[in-house]
Amino acid sequence: KNRAIEQANAVLYLLERAHYQAYIVGGAVRNLLLDLPIHDVDIATSAEPDEVMSLFQVTFPVGIEHGTVVVRYDHVDYEVTTFRSESEYKDFRHPEQVRFVTSLEKDLARRDFTVNAIAMNREGTLIDPYNGQADIQRQVLRSVGKASERFEEDPLRILRAARFVAQLNFSPDVELKQAMQAKNFRIRKLSVERIYQEMTKLLAGRWAAKGLHLLMATGVFSELPLLCHQSPKQNHEVVKIDYRECSSDAERWAAFLLSLDIKDVKAFLKAWRFSRKNENQVQFLIKQFKVFTKKEWDAYAVYQVGIENVRAIERLKKAFHLRGEGQKQCAEAYNERLPIHSRKELKVNGNDLQQWLGRKPGPWIQEWIIRIEAAVVKGQLVNDRVAIKGWVESCHKQKKKF
Ligand code: ATP
Ligand code: MG
CATH class of the missing domain: 1.10.110.30 (Hydrophobic Seed Protein)
Structure with missing residues (x-):
C-alpha cells in the first residue's frame, strides 16, 4: 500500500474519531489510481476550520476563508478543507450565509475535472459520482x-x-x-x-x-x-521544443522564450512578474545560449559562465535538438582542468597588489585581479604568489598601463 496514503489515513482516523467525515480527495486519489507519485494529500471533511484547528496540535489557517486549514501531522502537511459548494463564491453579498455544506457529494460537484472529483475513505472505498475512474481508464x-x-x-x-x-x-x-x-x-x-x-x-x-x-x-x-x-x-x-531535456523552471522558461523569439525578454519577465532571481537566471540563460550556439567553449568561457550554467546551456541546446554532445564533453574537460574555479582561489589579493606596486587603493586593483585571473585560467600563469608577483612586476615595468 501507498505510504503517503497510509500516513494520511491517520489524519482521517482522528477526524472520524471526533465524529466528522473525512476523505482523501483530488490529486492524491487521481495519482494513486494512475500509479503516479503522490506529492501532497488533500483532505475533505465535514469539520469546520475551527474544529479542525482544535483537533490537531499544529495547524496553519492558510485559507480559512475558503475553509482550508493546513494540518501538520507526523511531520507531513495536509490541506484539510471543509466540504463546500461553488455558490459560496458568488454570494459575496451575504457573508452570513452558511458557506459550508454537509455532504461530500456537493463538495465533489464543485471540483474541476472528473479525475479530480474522486474521494477515498480510510478503507480505500472510492466515492466517484462523476465516473472519474472510467475517464482515468480512457x-x-x-x-x-x-x-x-x-x-x-x-x-x-x-x-x-x-x-x-x-x-x-x-x-x-x-x-x-x-x-x-x-x-x-x-x-x-x-x-x-x-x-x-x-x-x-x-x-x-x-x-x-x-x-x-x-x-x-x-x-x-x-x-x-x-x-x-x-x-x-x-x-x-x-x-x-523537448522540455524534458531541461532540469529547472528557469531552463524551461528560457527555452519557451527562445522558441518564441521574444524580442524584449525583460519586458516579458516583468509583465509575468517573475521573481528577481528567476528573472536574472532566465535572462542569463537566454543571453549565453545565443552566444554559445555560435561559439565553442574554451577554458575561460567555462570558468566565467560556471559549469552549472554551462550544463544548463547544453541542456537547452538538446531541448532545441541541436547536436551538442561533443561540445558538452569539451566543456566538462575544460572544467576538470581549470586551475581555479573562483576568484577566491587566487593566491593573491588587493592588499598584495598595493604592496607590490606601492599604489593607493582604487579601481586599478580590480582591473589587475581580472588580468591575473584570466592569465591563470588560460594557463599562462601559475596560481602561485611568487610567480604572480614576478608576472605583475614585469607587466608593470613593460607598460605602466595596459
Ligand atoms: P497537484 O498534483 O498539482 O497537487 P491537484 O489535482 O491536487 O494536483 P490542486 O491544485 O492541489 O490540484 O487542487 C486540489 C483539488 O482541488 C483538485 O484536484 C480539484 O479537485 C480541486 N480544485 C483545485 N483548484 C480548482 C479549481 N480552480 N476549480 C475547481 N476545483 C479545483
Ligand atoms: Mg494537490
Missing part, C-alpha cells in the same frame, strides 16, 4: 458538469485543463475542448501570478508540448499576457 479529461459554465465560474480551469493534459498525457473530451475555445478570452481576468503558476507546471509536465498544442488549438495561447502578437509559425516552434 485517459480523458472531462469537466464536472457543463465545461463552459465551469470555465465561466473560474477561468483558471481553462489553464488547469491544459496543465493536466501536459502532466498526465490525457486528451480533453470534445465538450471541454470546445469550451476552452469558446471561453478563451476569459483568462484575461486572471491575475498574472496564477497564470504564471499554471504555465510553470504545464512546462514541467512530461507532455508539455501536448499541453501547449492544446492551448494553441483553442486560441487560449494568444490570450496569455504579451503573446497575442505571436505568429502561428513562431508558435509552431514552441511545441517542437
